[in-house]
Amino acid sequence: MTKYKQIRIALNNCGVIDPENIEDYIARDGYMALGKCITEMTPQDVIKEIKDSGLRGRGGGGFPAGLKWEIASKNHADQKYVVCNADEGDPGAFMDRSVLEGDPHAVLEAMAICGYSIGATKGLIYIRAEYPLAIKRLKIAIDQAREVGLLGKNIFGSKFDFDIELRYGAGAFVCGEETSLIHSMEGLRGEPTIKPPFPAEKGYLGKPTNVNNVETYASVPIIIRKGASWFNKIGTEKSKGTKVFALAGKVNNVGLVEVPMGTTLREVIFEIGGGIQNGKKFKAVQTGGPSGGCLTEKHLDTPIDFDNLVAAGSMMGSGGMIVMDEDNCMVSVAKFYLDFTVEESCGKCSPCRIGNKRLFELLERITKGQGTMDDLQRLRNMSNVIKDTSLCGLGQTSPNPVLSTLDNFYDEYLAHVKDHKCPAGECKDLMKYFIIAENCVGCTACARVCPVGAITGEKKEAHLINSETCIKCGACMERCKFDAIIIK
Amino acid sequence: MSRIKVKVKEKDLNTIKEICKSFNNEQGELINVLHKTQEHFGYLPAEIQEVVAQELEMSVAKVYGVVTFYSFFTMKPKGKFPISICTGTACYVRGAENVLAEFKRQLNIEVGETTEDGKFSLSCLRCVGACGLAPVVLVGEKTYGRVSPEGVKDILAEYNDK
Known part of the structure; x- marks a missing residue:
């Protein structure tokens, strides 16, 4: 018998409760955490609890959530905002959609808790228009919470007011970046601006704003209920708790997986995921979406956490995990991601706008068998320049798929350039x-x-x-x- | 004096005005206004953008900037049955490109175009979050999972007499 490796924290209620019925959520201790915060804890206590839990932002960067809340709480203003980033734009990631569709109240409760701790009375959920069911369920959840007085004025008979509105995205990957997201909520083009000032200082409408993603919020109520010391026992030294991964691609069991930080890629792909489809050979796993990289066989036993993945040349990202087998050409995969980045680059800064386009063209030449050895060097140099000089997270990470495939699959690049062959048989111009x-x-x-x-x-x-x-x-x-x- | 250069039908003009008004003519609500407007008209041609700009008291350039920034907004009318092929990573890894090529070939149009009879239009989208069903194709609101190039013919046939 295999050991049961999955622990459900963010997905605690998904598939268990009726997401359109607040009573189901309350029956599973829902809104207890908010009640505990408001009636028994000071805002500083709440922030301390989140800080002690070691919860790090699940949107990709892994910034400590408690610290973010603390900064927002220390910036004084007449109005502050709590924003939930539900613009899950990473292709191949669907954990936020599942949380919003399966357990919308957890996100509302956490946002109210955050509002209480930083002194905000307004919450905004920025959700992509591609998720109509999630939007519908959120609307129902907000209405129900208002009806029973868990949102609105004088929550739990206290002086604390909090309400939540929805804002819709319109299909722009860059809006997952928090400054872009804020501009988009203001009705503008979703272009990023230089940080500082961070949103916690000057965010939505120029007011202090705390932005976290769906999965981060979904972990908050249970932390408050069970305590920071329960949460920080799970995971690794620097990455606490669990992480939800969207396992997809050429793996037998596709779907969402929630495992403690520190679980190895092998355990996720081969034990939980059931190995590679059709008995083919494992080749690579791509984590972190267009900002991440491709990891290989030699990384399979690396414990997954924020820092280990970065050290291996990839990143956690929002948690997409795409498995590839021997039939996938790694040069094409890099090209695929660059195609995505070129299309989604907002065009504000030139390294990202022009550099990524040039990277894409180089990769295209290579997949057509027209690449030279100089091109391979140029790929690497240009990637480093783009990483160093781009304005926001999109450009700073967009060359990662190129660099990681260059590092791990250099032979495959050589085969394209020197022998004009695609070993995986995917580049159609070469076969x-x-x-x-x-x-x-x-x-x-x-x-x-x-x-x-x-x-x-x-x-x-x-x-x-x-x-x-x-x-x-x-x-x-x-x-x-x-x-x-x-x-x- | 009206700033509008292109004529919009009286009835449509009122619809747009009502939509803007339902958002208090606030500039910050531009994206929501555009969502609603596109929902009603199916697309956002220049003349409609001019009305929106006038109602929200902002420049047409700003409205145009927002419309062209977001891939959800379109300035061209879509077909009666818009076909969207998911080209997210999971679908890509499982062969979405071949499916797309087959749609292009059968319909004889490129991505972003509409067939001459106005029946089908073709677009790509990034991840509908149904990666377990990859590759995924959407026709209108109907989702087709595990589509193969051979299956394209059958999907199109479903809409033959509609």
Whole structure:
């Protein structure tokens, strides 16, 4: 029997309660933490508890949440704001969506707790428009909480008022960056600005604002209920608690996984994830989305936490974990992420706007077999310049997929540049389909499945592929029962 | 004097004005106003942006800047059945590119275009958060999971007589 490795903290209630019924949440000790804060604790006590718990921001950077709250609480203003970043833009990550859809009250409760501790009376949830169900459930949850007096004026009979509104994103990855997010909430283009001033000093409408992401908030109520000393026993020395990962790609069990910090990649991918699909060989795992990197076999036994992943050339990010097998070309993967970054760069600073475009073009040349050895050096140099000189987190991390694949899969780059071959067989410009005449029995199955009619031949005679017409879709190869079709 | 150069139908003009008013004509609500407006008209052509700018008392350039910044807003009308192919990482790793190529080939349009009969339009989106079903295709609000290039024909056939 395998040891049970998953612990549910952020996902505690997901799938257990009816998210559209506040009574279900309350029955699972919901809003007890808020009650405890308001009636038994001072705002300083709450901040101390969160600081002691060691909770770090789950959005990617891993900044200590308690410290963030403390800074916001010390900046005095007539109005402060609590913002929840629910603009989960990382492709391949869906943990925030699951929390919002499965346990919306946990986020509302945590935001109210944060409001109490920093002295804010208004909360805003910035949510992407691509998540209609999450929006619907949040609206229901807010209405229900208002109805029973858990949001609104004089919560728990105290002098504390707190209410929450929704703000919608409109499809811009950069809005996950907190200064961009704030501009977007103000109705502007979501472009970042230089920090400092940090949002905790000057945020939404120029007022002190605390921004945390969904998963961070979702961990707060349980910390208050069970205490910091319970939470900080879980995890590693510098990364406490659990982390939710969205396991996807070529792995048998896809889905959300919540494990204590310090669990190894091997445990997540091979024990919980059940290994690689179709008995193929594990090649790499990409963590941290477009800001992260590709880790390989040699990293499998590294305990996952914020600092270890950075040291390995990737990052925690929001928790996307995409598993790749031997059929995935790492140069193409780097190109895929750069394509994403080029499209999502807001264009404000030139290293990110122009540099990433040039990186993309270099990668494109390499995947077409036109790259040179100089190009490989240029990739590395330019990546470092972009990292060092970009304005916000997007540009500062966008070359990570390039650098990590250069470090870990240099042979694959060499194969593209020197031999004009794609070892994984993914770069279409570098391959051609052929029929081995001896193996072909002339069953015509391939000719019938070919979408462009590129295969010709008489029945019971060897067929031929016209490589000019061939779109390299691979349908013929899948159909052939005689292993007569190969890629060269 | 009106600043509007292009004519918008009286009825539409009133609709836009009402939407702006429902957000108190506040500039900070621009994105919400645009969401609602696009929901109603299906897209945000220049003339509509001019009305919004006038109602919120801001420059057309600012409105245009916001519309073009966010990928959710479009200035071109979409097809009756908008097809969106998820090109998030999980879908990409499981072959979304081949599915996209097959849609392009069958419909004979590029990403961002609409077929001549106005029936289908093609777009890519980044992750609908259904990575377990990768590769994912959306037609309107209907989701198709584990789509293969061979399955494209069948998906399109569903909308043949609609």
